[in-house]
Amino acid sequence: MKKFSGSQIRFCRVALLNALICVPFTTLAASNYFDARNDAMGGTGVASSNWGTAALANPALMTKAPVESHVDIILPSAGVQISDKDKMVDKIDDVVDTVDRYQDVINSLPTTSFTTRPTLASLAELQRLNAQVRVAAGDMADKLRDLRNNKSQGKAGAALAVTVPNETLPFAFVAKGYGTVSLSTDVNQGDIDYLQQIADGKRIPVRGDEDRLTSSATGLAAIVADYGIAMAHQFDVAGHPVSVGVTPKIQQSWLFNYKAAVYTYDKDDVTNNQYRKDDTGFNVDAGIATDVGENWTLGLSAQNLIARDIETKEVNGFKDTYQIRPLVTGGVSWHTDRLTTAFDVDMTPTKGFKTEGDSQYAGVGAEYRLFDWLQLRGGYRADMKSNDKNVVTGGFGLSPFNNSVHLDLAGSAGEDKTWGAMAKIGFTF
Template structure:
């Protein structure tokens, strides 16, 4: 184990964002419901499907993404207020005068303590932060994209101890309700290569791409009594478990006609697991699971429509019952290559996440400098935002 800067990332991810990790790895995709398997451009293709790099226009010679930034949070409504209410009720229970108790006061304090503790059952928070960079050189021989991406997935879970709830007079010092903060940070550094392969007899091509990459994975956990957990202002220990591994992404795409693309991608083909350091004798196992996805897109120059379907479920934490898996819909209106309006919808295929709606805007004066913004919302407690800058020639 060694020290890293993951503590800062976790504290930003959980406690500084507005209140679902974002669906989609860049702002353009996020505005279109997270679609990208068949609709990403050659600059962001490594995040979704490396084969799409081979489908760039002949006018594209160089691209630079610097950077793409995204963040999202999914949490229990009024979670901080509920934690504060319980901690206040817990202090009142600790200060109860047991030598000469007032029966009415005792009853009121005990009922308030039990009610505030029960209100925290099944409560928690999920947060994600992502930063991506890419340098692309498309060409007809072999398209090349050197990329880097860092993602932080973090969660806060409140594990309620029900033993004291059954006691007529609970002992606050014996309550073992816990607050567990766990986080995984993954940094990918790799190169994507793509090429068009001619299909004999039908005068068409299929695009193939692959991305060998190095992954650095860091895992962290904090396990603390809920009664003393300071969710508004606390210092995280910097001890993490770290490992470095090799991984691989693959992709294929096919255009039966110039306007239509059908695609399939397989990312993180080599599954990874890592156990966090112990905190009060407990650990959390984080994981990277292979992701399979299929998509189709229609693009006539001014209108782009895309559909993606996740074929596998993704879960960063092995202890969590529900992961993320979506069917995604997205659309983009392109005004002469200078401005774009985007919208999308992601339909959750698991019980732990809600459907998401998205909107996005893009500005690309002269078709060279690009600036994109996106926002996603499921309800008032599930929000994501993204922004990116790009330069293409």
């Protein structure tokens, strides 16, 4: 079996960086992977994943491969979900533009104050400039008011997997990554008061006064990439088949902490290397699954069994800690030749940056195989801690050429202008 090349195992990081930079800034699924089939079914998969994607959700399910199967390749699976209720990214861009206009007007003022007899311009010119300054200051004050308590978040993920089934020890080479970005503001009421005083004509600005403005914006980003080998085996427990899977993995993380004045903030700088801190460690995923009768499957997965705390760089007096914690999820699936239903629930919370709230998800979904080559899917996922948006999910799968090629597409939509898109291409030989 050919192993991943150096360029292939870097795919997840490159794809995530591009996604996080190119889209506007809610966290996505409870899992740390993206699979269009599972995501279309409400983010389920612990008991309902196909054997070819089992290494991503529950490695124990790799033992369910048909006898005639030889290898399954995911190349790749990827997705993104965004929530920007207040259009915060656009607002910050507008503030920066407004600041530029304000500074242009301030810089055009004479070096003396308005109370001094003008020497470089006529009184009419000073009055015109004064009016422009008041308008620009009022515009800035309004935009800062609109930015208060705003927050935007996004998440992206990508995965590659090569699964080789056999009766004794099915295994898979896995490379997967997930990234999160959050953007928040700290608007100083003193800035608003100062600008409003200028707009109302109660304060006379002079050059350099704009430097007193202290409102800031903070961008936090985390990218975690896992490179591992998943293995599974089916045991006979008191005459009942029970499958167990484990995925030891190398875990790399890149954390970004960017804090700057809101007036000079550039979202593209969030992933600048000067704000980055790297870390490499070891972790492990595990899972268990068993069939009950002909139509029921029970599953339990545990991702990142080794807890890790990773600190960001300190930037402008601020730093945060990214928390990697065990995520235990239980699932049940009922299935026939045409219909699969699934229900998953997290038994532990999903954590991230320490300054942000935890989430704990429950999802329900179904897949109906309309034809051998067409599958229709739908579901719903909710955050039981109410820190993330609840979403409706849906999608479809195409598997032509005797199911040797798989194309899965999914989307999600929820409150507060939350949307997501996922895609997966796979091959079975």
